[in-house]
Amino acid sequence: MVYNLAAIQMVSVSSPEINLSCIKKLLEKLSPVANQLVLLPENALSFSDKSGYLSLAENLGEGYYQTQLGLLAKQHQCYLVCGSFPIKIRQSAKIFSTSLVFSPQGKLISHYHKIHLFDALLSDQKGRYKESDTFMAGDEIQLFDYQMGSESVKVGLAICYDLRFPALFQMLRAKGADIILLPAAFTKVTGAGHWFPLLQARAIENQCYIIAANQGGLHPCGRETYGHSVIISPWGELLSQLELGEGVVQASFDKQFLERIRLQMPVTSHNRFSNSLVK
Structure with missing residues (x-):
């Protein structure tokens, strides 16, 4: 069996260099098969604060760290x-919080600016989260073509808090997504309550594979993230998961299984609400 889907879980710190070394180590541990789809978590290069993110920020498609990621791909x-x-x-x-997609040739082939920003009050050590102080929300849905041998599969992009907005996932499915990526830094509090129910719901209702890479543990800044990076089938099955700490999860993409589920229960053709009403 070929595992062509993978998520890497990290416990990132503020230092980009330390995090980059961790990514290199975990990629070596994973030893990806050719053209494997590998997802890193949200804030992979820096788990920091406003000043840290602003100092790290690069122009899209330019800069040292984007170059390093391309070289690793x-x-x-x-x-x-x-x-x-x-x-x-x-x-x-302000800056964007952006997913960056690098091809096996090391080229930046797609990107997605996070649409939904996490502004919330939680009963944890940090308490108040206000991403909008630092980041600007994106406004475009993004997919890319993932080449698996002779077959091309459309992959939709989302980030963390986006998970709570099913219309985004419905639009990704409407645009042809078979796989949807969800990198995250879900907190321990919200993760314990909502991580699996939301992920499984998005997989089941859209009949897509979900790859979710989360930050996973206690960070030096005192924040705690939930971990439990996971790959979920279009039927809602947890194919592979990791509770806490650094590590990798991987599973296989089965196009025939996905098509069979969609044929047996064609929910998109049954949907009485048009896409124009689900924006």
Whole structure:
């Protein structure tokens, strides 16, 4: 059996260099098969604060760390998706939180600016989360073509808090997604309550594979993330998961299984609400 889907779980720190070394180590541990789809978590290169993200930010498609990620994709001959990376915005003091997709040739082939920003009050050590102080929301849905041998599969992109907005996932499915990626830094509090129910719901209702790479543990800044990175089938099965700490999960994409589920229960053709009403 060929495992062509993978998620890497990290416990990122503020230092990009330390995190980059961790990514290299975990990629070596994974030893991806040719063209494997590998997802890193949100804030993979830096789990920091506003000043840290602003200092790390690069122009899209340029800069040292984007170059390093491209080189890793080329070295391991995989599709490497950096869950989120701070990208500069012209004439703005804010930045985007952006997923970056690198091909096995090391080229940046797609990107997605996080649409839904996490502004919330939680009963944890941090308490108040306000991503909108640092980031600007994106406004475009994004997919890319993932080449598996002679077959091309459409992959939809989302980030963390996006998980709570089913219309985004419905639109990705409507645009042809067979796989949807969800890099995250879900907190321990919200993860314990909502991580699996939301992920399984998005997989089942859209009949897609979900790859979810989460941050997983206690970070030096004192924040705790839930971990439990997982790959979920279109039937809602947990194919592979990791509770806490650094590590990898992987599973196989089965196109015939996906098509059979969609044929047996054609929910998209049964949907009485048009896409225009689900925006």
